[in-house]
Amino acid sequence: MSSPPPAFVQIAAERCSGCGRCVAACRQRIFTLEPRGRRKLAVMINRKPCDRCKRCIENCPTGALFTAPS
Template sequence: MSLASQPFPEVKIERCTGCGRCVAACPERLFTLEVTGYRKHAALPAPERCTQCGKCLVECPFNALS
């Protein structure tokens, strides 16, 4: 499936370790890190601003973004 067929990246919280690589990779600075319970994970609060550059997908070593 190509990136263009998806409206924006989706964070799979169960796979996300909260490493912050997607936060650092995003040129638009759209990702944040949030805490749920005792776990940190990435979040995309304004997905409509995503330019679909794909840098976050490439940087995530845990396949936590789709």
């Protein structure tokens, strides 16, 4: 039986408050905040170094981050 595909963090932009907690929590520095209209939103700048620790998810106060199969 094969193992499930690895999960990667996804961002639900409509739920992101732009607080930057994911940016601060990520040891691999895969997030940044970018201006989107009148707000700033978290965006992933590189998924590859993600070690799937889920610290970003645990620190997101709005639940905008979640895991999904790659």
